[in-house]
Amino acid sequence: MTPEQLSDAIVGALASLVEAGVLNLPGGVPDTVLVERPKVREHGDYATNIALRLAKQAGVNPRELAQHLADALVGHDGVAAAEIAGPGFLNIRVAAGAQGTVAADVLTAGDAYGSGDLYAGQRINLEFVSANPTGPIHIGGVRWAAVGDCLGRILTAVGGEVTREYYFNDHGAQIDRFARSLLASARGQAAPEDGYGGQYIHDIARDVVAVHPGAADLPDDEATEVFRAAGVEQMFGEIKASLHDFGVDFDVYFHENDLHESGAVDRAIARLTELGKMYQSEGATWLRTSDFGDDKDRVVVKSDGEPAYISGDLAYYLDKRERGFDRCLIMLGADHHGYVSRMLAMCAAFGDEPGVNLELLIGQMVNLVRDGEPLRMSKRAGTVVSLEDLVEAIGVDAARYALARYSTDSTIDIDLDLWAKADSDNPVYYVQYAHARLSSILRNAADLGLGVDLEGFDPGQLSTDREGELLRSLAEYPRLVARAAELREPHRVARYLESVAGSFHQFYDQCRVLPQGDEDATDLHRARLVLVAATRQVVANGLALLGVGAPERM
Template sequence: MTPEHLSSLIVDVLNGLVADGSITLPDGVPSDVTVERPRQKGHGDYATNVALQLAKKAGSNPRAFAELVKARLEATEGIAAVEVAGPGFLNITVAAGAQGRVAADIVAAGQAYGASDAFAGEKINLEFVSANPTGPIHIGGVRWAAVGDALGRIFTKTGAVVTREYYFNDHGGQIDRFSGSLLAAAKGLPTPEDGYGGQYIHDIAAAVVAERPDALEADEETAQEIFRSVGVDMMFAEIKKSLHDFGVDFDVYFHEDALHKSGAVDRAVARLTELGNTYEKDGAIWLATEKFGDDKDRVIIKSDGQGAYLSGDLAYYLDKRERGFDRCLIMLGADHHGYVGRMMAMCAAFGDTPGTNLEILIGQMVNLLREGQPMRMSKRAGTVVTIDDLVGAIGVDAARYALARYSSDSNIDLDLDLWAKASNDNPVYYVQYAHARVCSILRNGADLGLAPAGEEFDPSLLSHEKEGDLLRALAEFPRVVASAAELREPHRVARYLEDLAGTYHRFYDSCRVLPMGDEEPGALHAARLLLVAATRTVLANGLDLLGVSAPERM
């Protein structure tokens, strides 16, 4: 029995109590109630505080209200016992047969287990990474690649229609500095002041010359434009390949330059003017963001007629909304924290709801440690650690898992020596090994001619304490996925998988799954093998949400 099923049973009980006049709820019966696993053993399989929440509305005291619910709930099929505890908590023990049925339901659902309709029908634009095409993706961008892609998978699992989008910053001074750095490298000159250094600049400069040998013979302006157009494309091709090799691909690559060339900025300014949220001062056009919570108003069109930095953001946000997205999520680095207020004010200025139509997630710093010392520089990039450095050190699976395992609003220190280990000290190895172990048991069972229980499955056979612990852990998976989507926290899935792996190992140590020696295979072996198969399904589904492989052998 899953927490969701139990919640539904309690709602049915409440509806029955209202229908026969036992209780009165002026606001009606809630559509669902909170059901949680108690922290202490001996307090049942699940607990709910529904009586504490509704008793006052019903004109009753919580314990009396809880007793009414208890009496009806105990008479419900699948419920073994209900206890009223403390001021009115309900501790619920589920019958072994009802709990054991979870294993069969999970195996039947397969890859669909954990899915829900929590975000059904919502169109979500998920913008992440969006590194400038002036160098390889550094470790901060890699964090967003792992977290953003995992969040996209989790949103999809909960019913949303997700578009992964990369904002291609190909407009502005950083591109001029990049092309100037390439030209200088091609001519054997020192890196310009404020330019970009590193071996990759020399590599790309050489590649541009190989493709366009006429570049060095052209005048300065023409040469700069050749290195700009060809070099940016080459750099971005490298970025896309690195991300693809990391398991991250985007649905849309949006070019910033297109906003300025298409008239999108003018349309955005016109819309804001129609809404009465712009004004002219000192020859410039200003957006009145202060009245929407910003610390000051912002220039959007400068006195020379050129768009200010914010103008591109206005046009880009409006473009997303016009493309039909209900939610626009943007993932930014820690250095953009001061940027949030003006963006939310901009959202409100368009008549939208900050935090709903526009969300901004800020990711904190990642520090890499090797032999206990910070790893600060890439051999190729020169100044930063890149996505390829990280993958080269610990592999794609460990990198993705490690970066998605922590709350994105916290700084993390990744010990590369730990994450490269093939031992249970390494969290991703621990989870993947649990999956490989269950696959091995299923193969061994097949070799013995024993398959997971089918239609003849007797769920009441799974009555051992450790079987119950594992069944309850497996039943939590849909809730964990829904919570990860609601809170934008993929790390909840990773931590759940580690707990599940531990629960599985404790079950396996206490409950023999396969017959030994001359022992004849029986119904209990088949039932336990079904529980093992259910564990495999949940481990594989959870790892997939993180973009991490689920190996069958290790």
């Protein structure tokens, strides 16, 4: 019995009590009831505070309401006991047979177990990484690559139609500095004072010259344009290749420059003008963002006629909405906190709902540590640690898992020595080893002529505490995925997998799965084999959401 099934049983019990005239609920019977696993195992398998929540509406003492519920629930096939605790909490013990059916539910659903319909029918634009094509992706961008891709997988699992989008910043001063840095390298000169350094600049400059001989000898303006176009194309090609090798691919690469050349900026300004949200002052065009929670109004077109930076944001947001996206999620680095209020105000100015149609997620910094000392320099990038540095140190699986394992609200230190270890201290190894161990049990069972048989499966055989704990963990997975999607927190999946791995290891240490020697296989062995297969399925599904491999041997 899953938490959702138990919730349905409680709702049904409440409805029966109202129909019988035992309870009066003027506000109606709730559609769902929150059911949680108690912190103290002895309190039962699940607990709910629904009696406390409904007592005032029902005009009865919470414990009295809880007793009515307990009496009604005990008659349910899947409930073994229901006890009142404290001021009106209800602790529920699930019958072994009902609890064991979770294993069959998992295997029946297979790869789809954990999927849901939270965002069914909603088109979601998920923009992340979007690093300027002026150098390799630094470690902060790598965090968003891992977290963003995981979030995309999770949102898809709960029904969202997700488009992963990379905003290609190919317009503005940073690109100018990049082009001038390449030209200086090709001419054997020092990098401009405001330019970019690092071996990658020399490598790209050399490659541009190989394709465009004599480009460095052209007049400055012409030469800069050659190095701009060719250099940006090559750098972005390298970024895309690095991300692909990291397991991250995008559906759309949107060029910032297109917004300015297509007239999209003018259209956005015209739309906001029609809505009465723009005004003229001091020769400039302003957006009334202060009307929507921003600390001040924002200049959209400067007094010299040049568009301000926010003009591109206006055009880009409107473009997404016109492409039919219901939700636009943008993942930004820690240095963009001041950006949030103006963007949400812009959303509201268009008549949309901030936090629904537009949502901004801020991620904190990442530090890499080796031998107790922080890494601050990349040989190739010259200034910052890059994606390639991290992958070279600990591999793709460990890198993705390490970056997705923590809440994006917190700065994290990734200990490269720890994440490279092949033992249980390394969280990704711990989870992957559980999957490999589960796979090994199933292989050994096959060697004994035992397969996973759902037709002959007796769920009531799974009655020990360790089996119950593991089953309840598996039952939590669909709700866990939905919660991770709703809160935009992929780290919940990683922490859940570690918990499941721990429950499995404890189960396996105390419950013998396969017959030994000349012993005949029993219904208990077969039931435990179903539980093992179900656990492997859930671990594999969770690792897939994180974009991490599920090895069968380690």
